[in-house]
Amino acid sequence: MNNILAIAHKxxxxxxxTPIAYIVIGFFALLFGxxxxxxxxxxxxxxxxxxxxxxxxxxxxxxxxxxxxLFLNASVILLFVLPLITMRTYSEEKRSxxxxxxxxxxxxxxxxxVGKFLGAMALYAAMLGITLVHMVLLFAxxxxxxKVVLTGYIxxxxxxxxxxxxxxxxxxxxxxxxxxxxxxxxxxxxxxxxNWIASFTGPTTQSVLNYLSITDHFDDFxxxxxxxxxLVYYFSVMSFGLFLTARSVDTERWKG
Amino acid sequence: xxEVQHLTKRYGPVTAVDDIxxxxxxxxxxxxxxxxxxxxxxxxxVLTGYMPPTEGKAxxxxxxxxxxxxxxxxxxxxxxxxxxxxxxxxxxEYLAFVAKIKGVPRGERKAxxxxxMRKTHVHDMANRHCGKLSKGYRQRVGLAQALMHxxxxxxxxxxxxxxxxxxxxxxxxxxxxxxxxxxIILSTHILPEVSQTCQRVVIINRGKxxxxxxxxxxxxxxxxxxxxxxxxxxxxTDVAAVLERVSGVTRVAATDTKQQVVGYEVDSEPGRDxxxxxxxxxxxxxxxxxxxxxxRMSLEEIFLHVTTEETAAPPAPVDTATERTGELVP
Numbered sequence: 001m002n003n004i005l006a007i008a009h010k011x012x013x014x015x016x017x018t019p020i021a022y023i024v025i026g027f028f029a030l031l032f033g034x035x036x037x038x039x040x041x042x043x044x045x046x047x048x049x050x051x052x053x054x055x056x057x058x059x060x061x062x063x064x065x066x067x068x069x070l071f072l073n074a075s076v077i078l079l080f081v082l083p084l085i086t087m088r089t090y091s092e093e094k095r096s097x098x099x100x101x102x103x104x105x106x107x108x109x110x111x112x113x114v115g116k117f118l119g120a121m122a123l124y125a126a127m128l129g130i131t132l133v134h135m136v137l138l139f140a141x142x143x144x145x146x147k148v149v150l151t152g153y154i155x156x157x158x159x160x161x162x163x164x165x166x167x168x169x170x171x172x173x174x175x176x177x178x179x180x181x182x183x184x185x186x187x188x189x190x191x192x193x194x195n196w197i198a199s200f201t202g203p204t205t206q207s208v209l210n211y212l213s214i215t216d217h218f219d220d221f222x223x224x225x226x227x228x229x230x231l232v233y234y235f236s237v238m239s240f241g242l243f244l245t246a247r248s249v250d251t252e253r254w255k256g
Numbered sequence: 257x258x259e260v261q262h263l264t265k266r267y268g269p270v271t272a273v274d275d276i277x278x279x280x281x282x283x284x285x286x287x288x289x290x291x292x293x294x295x296x297x298x299x300x301x302v303l304t305g306y307m308p309p310t311e312g313k314a315x316x317x318x319x320x321x322x323x324x325x326x327x328x329x330x331x332x333x334x335x336x337x338x339x340x341x342x343x344x345x346x347x348x349e350y351l352a353f354v355a356k357i358k359g360v361p362r363g364e365r366k367a368x369x370x371x372x373m374r375k376t377h378v379h380d381m382a383n384r385h386c387g388k389l390s391k392g393y394r395q396r397v398g399l400a401q402a403l404m405h406x407x408x409x410x411x412x413x414x415x416x417x418x419x420x421x422x423x424x425x426x427x428x429x430x431x432x433x434x435x436x437x438x439x440i441i442l443s444t445h446i447l448p449e450v451s452q453t454c455q456r457v458v459i460i461n462r463g464k465x466x467x468x469x470x471x472x473x474x475x476x477x478x479x480x481x482x483x484x485x486x487x488x489x490x491x492x493t494d495v496a497a498v499l500e501r502v503s504g505v506t507r508v509a510a511t512d513t514k515q516q517v518v519g520y521e522v523d524s525e526p527g528r529d530x531x532x533x534x535x536x537x538x539x540x541x542x543x544x545x546x547x548x549x550x551x552r553m554s555l556e557e558i559f560l561h562v563t564t565e566e567t568a569a570p571p572a573p574v575d576t577a578t579e580r581t582g583e584l585v586p
């Protein structure tokens with residue numbers, strides 16, 4: 001456990017001693033802020049119109065019409081931002097030779113991988129943490145459902161965890177950060193759109209494709225639903241990603 | 257302390273290390289000598305648990321590096337060819353991280369880091385980023401890293417590469433000072449380094465061990481005959497004829513002439529010291545004996561000797577390569 005924390009701490013520190021952390025957090029905050037602002041204006045417009053019609057604003061739902069689309073949009077930003085976090089994790093260590101330090105220290109491969117995963121997760125959590133400011137504003141001037149906000153954040157964390165574990169795997173396959181980043185982005189995008197063709201295929205393929213889509217499982221979280229089905233899915237993807245990373249690191253050893 | 261048995265490592269079709277075996281006793285410094293690409297780094301990487309061997313086994317400090325890797329790694333310090341530094345960390349941060357993952361207990365870490373920085377003379381750079389250090393400092397921070405958990409076994413891959421002469425001398429002194437408490441394997445392709453630092457040498461070429469011995473023994477073992485060098489001022493008379501008559505001398509050859517001073521190389525029967533007789537022969541005729549010294553085969557010569565002998569050993573390769581191999585054989 002100490003080793004895992006030591007490595008997670010080192011990872012987190014290295015994100016913040018290079019521009020990566022600041023750029024990732026900065027741009028995420030900027031984009032999220034923009035989405036928040038845009039949706040707030042649209043939402044205001046709608047509620048004013050409905051109010052003007054004499055409905056008293058009772059038909060607008062801040063949870064469904066503001067918070068839900070906001071979380072769904074945030075999940076799209078992740079596709080672009082998370083590859084930036086994971087692309088260097090292994091690639092850079094392999095390129096600079098520091099992987100030799102880790103692999104010849106009395107630390108297991110799993111400890112290294114989990115440490116790196118937690119380091120990336122910590123940065124990701126910090127990134128999400130910034131967006132709490134917007135939520136505070138909503139709670140101060142509106143009456144959103146706390147449960148929806150909570151499950152939304154849980155969903156974002158879990159989905160991000162899946163992306164990060166896949167990103168780690170890809171990073172462990174190459175020495176080149178750019179290759180790692182590009183491939184990760186492509187894979188994320190594929191995992192996102194994989195069920196777009198679902199409705200044109202047979203029932204079996206359709207359910208498989210829908211099941212595979214990482215973002216599809218996120219939908220229920222934005223409605224305030226915490227379904228074990230999705231939790232199992234996310235935790236499976238995360239563990240599988242980390243497991244494959246461990247295999248990849250081990251294979252690399254044999255190849256030299 | 258270190259036992260390597262029939263170690264083989266193949267990368268696909270390429271055999272980097274081919275069935276090598278050797279042992280290193282506790283407290284010994286073993287020099288690992290070989291041309292570039294001979295398999296030194298590969299062997300070291302197997303010993304440190306960085307990569308598994310294809311065949312054979314390696315036991316470090318009583319633990320098989322494959323069976324009990326964590327225990328073996330706890331007792332091994334490793335300095336790779338390029339010191340594994342994180343450029344964005346300061347020297348102190350880096351060493352503190354190393355102390356953590358090498359399992360130095362929390363309470364001792366700070367003292368240990370300071371201790372190592374003093375020992376390797378990097379304390380004046382403690383707050384400098386590793387990425388901004390000169391090659392010499394990087395190497396020494398790498399050494400501090402390898403020593404951090406006070407390992408029984410130290411494996412150093414070309415520890416003096418890229419250092420300036422003063423730093424080389426300091427590093428060698430440091431390494432010699434570590435022997436006794438630590439068992440050390442150091443690889444190098446710089447030959448004098450071996451004779452100055454190591455008690456025993458393993459010469460490796462093309463993945464095979466070609467010689468294992470002390471530097472002194474290697475020198476004398478490979479000397480076919482004893483050779484002396486003399487400089488005599490004889491005013492132009494024929495010294496060679498006189499020297500040839502000294503008993504035990506097998507060959508005399510004049511090598512250089514500066515005005516009246518002539519240099520000679522004198523071979524004698526192996527194991528016979530003819531220096532006294534040679535000196536007496538020269539002095540009794542009233543000539544001036546300006547220099548008389550034994551010529552030893554330098555490690556360079558030995559090295560070339562063993563490594564080129566090795567190229568002749570395998571069956572001659574087909575086609576054009578045959579000719580080239582032929583040229584190499586002395």
